[in-house]
Amino acid sequence: MNIKAIRSQFPILEEKIHGKPLVYFDNGATTQKPLSVIQRVNDYYSKENANIHRGVHTLSQEATTAYENARNTIQEYLGAKQSHEILFTKGTTDSINLVAFSFGELLNADDEVIISAMEHHSNIVPWQMLCERKGCKLRVIPMNEKGELELDVYDTLLSEKTKLVAVTHISNALGTVNNVEHIIEKAHAVGAKVLIDGAQSIQHIKVNVQDLGCDFYAFSGHKLFGPTGIGVLYGKEEILNQMPPYQGGGDMIKEVTLEKTTYNELPHKFEAGTPNIAGGIGLGTAFEFLNSLNMEDVLKHEQELLNYATEELSKIEGIQFYGEAEEKTSVISFLIDGLHPYDVGTLLDKMGIAVRTGHHCTQPIMDQFGIPGTIRASFALYNTKEEIDLFIAALNRIIPILQD
Missing domain, CATH: 3.90.1150.10 (Aspartate Aminotransferase, domain 1)
Incomplete structure (x- = not known):
């Protein structure tokens, strides 16, 4: 290079x-931004600023197109089947909380969730909150003194009670690259879903979610040369369709009466309210930067x-x-x-x-x-x-x- x-x-x-x-x-905390991202965010506010998905006027149409084009760029980069499997969030933390709340609503008392001993707090606390709320049990993959997960122990933790496994792709504190392919394969063998925290991986290695086979993949824009306040949750379409909305508000609805509300299709069902439009567009540009490498x-x-x-x-x-x-x-x-x-x-x-x-x-x-x-x-x-x-x-x- x-x-x-x-x-x-x-x-x-x-x-x-x-x-x-x-x-x-200090790139593990946040990366710096290339001129292309800085300029793209500036151009949005200077030339295209309007709310999206709702307006018939020109600026709204242009902003909507730019925002959805960013979603398409990210879908192609990740190798997702559908663009509506790409949900815009505030970041990795928000993405994980979305799954913990929404997928968590499908769980019952005595179901089990597995995490690892090397997780960021953002991939620990939401699952603890879920287990307290639903009466589930949290189990932990241990880590050895070299900073590697003990996958032989992980294999013994899995059972028909396991409903979700949530692990980091790469440790933010240690740099360990986990064998997520093994983790995913073994979890699927008992019928469990898998969430991969990709906050520290997607800027370092090429990620294809279909090749991995994960059910959810979460990451933040600011750690891969994009803006702060924007992130992505990839989720398989069939699973996202089963999950209830995470938040209520504008854009996530199909029809609202004072008696009952019906919900929108993916991805809008999980994107209530006016989003971080400039952030989403800027994140699309960050992926274009990655595509140049x-x-x-x-x-x-x-x-x-x-x-x-x-x-x-x-x-x-x-x-x-x-x-x-x-x-x-x-x-x-x-x-x-x-x-x-x-x-x-x-x-x-x-x-x-x-x-x-x-x-x-x-x-x-x-x-x-x-x-x-x-x-x-x-x-x-x-x-x-x-x-x-x-x-x-x-x-x-x-x-x-x-x-x-």
């Missing part, structure tokens, strides 16, 4: 932080960054890595003996380097390792080895200061 040409599309990478060139290693080249480049950073960090005395799975992507979580991650992150920021510190909304992972949190460096396609060199140099300067 021509990294220089790619970086030129991201204006924020030219910014300086505290007088130093920005080194942005070879995702195999992206994965290769990011793997080189991961290997190089791991090698260089390993030279630092007292470093401890968390998440050493055989299959992992461009995330490194670590601690340095005697140093608080917050202090390290604060001083790195003074040198223009953005990393994430804390528990990364994965407290159960941190509890298993017996630590309060980690320093996390997460890379994207626009990062370089030269930035990693700056990162290592900054750490080598910071460590003596904090150890004094």
Whole structure:
């Protein structure tokens, strides 16, 4: 890949932080936006701003077309059968909550839901709430000390009581790439549905939902170079048709009287109210940006960054890595003996380097390792080895200061 040409599309990478060139290693939290996305959102508000699906006037028709074209772009990228299997949401969290509430209404007391020990809080709490509401049982796939799921134990957790399995494709805290194909195959063998949290995967690897065979796939726009406040839930048509609406309001209805309401067809049944129109259109443009890339080249480049950073960090005395799975992507979580991650992150920021510190909304992972949190460096396609060199140099300067 021509990294220089790619970086030129991201204006924020030219910014300086505290007088130093920005080194942005917090891509697991959110990615930066290319000019094409920024301009597309600006163009919507400058030239097309109108509400969608309701108006007969020109602006409304143009905005509706742009919004639905974005849905079609995402459908094609994901390999979904139908565009109405693509639901626009606020993000991964909203997508998971939609399934937990709506699919959850189909569950009964003593049904079981399986999650894993490495889930983001957004893929834990909604299922706990569901189990409290419906009397279901929550079961957990354990994780070993390398940060890998114990799939042999998972196989024993499955039974005819299992109705849904919800797991992350790639861990946001550890970078572990889970064998979701195995998870899906085994769940389907007992009649269970599967939701994959793709918040950390779709920007790194090519995803085809039909090849995976998952029943639901959730992700956020802002983690794949798109706007904030927009996300997607893919769901198989036959399952979505069985599920009751998540919210009531405009656009999700077919007919309303004071006595009774009938609901709209997919996808509108799950998209009540005026949506984030600019966000949806901008997300479509982000997928067009992804379409301009070879995702195999992206994965290769990011793997080189991961290997190089791991090698260089390993030279630092007292470093401890968390998440050493055989299959992992461009995330490194670590601690340095005697140093608080917050202090390290604060001083790195003074040198223009953005990393994430804390528990990364994965407290159960941190509890298993017996630590309060980690320093996390997460890379994207626009990062370089030269930035990693700056990162290592900054750490080598910071460590003596904090150890004094």
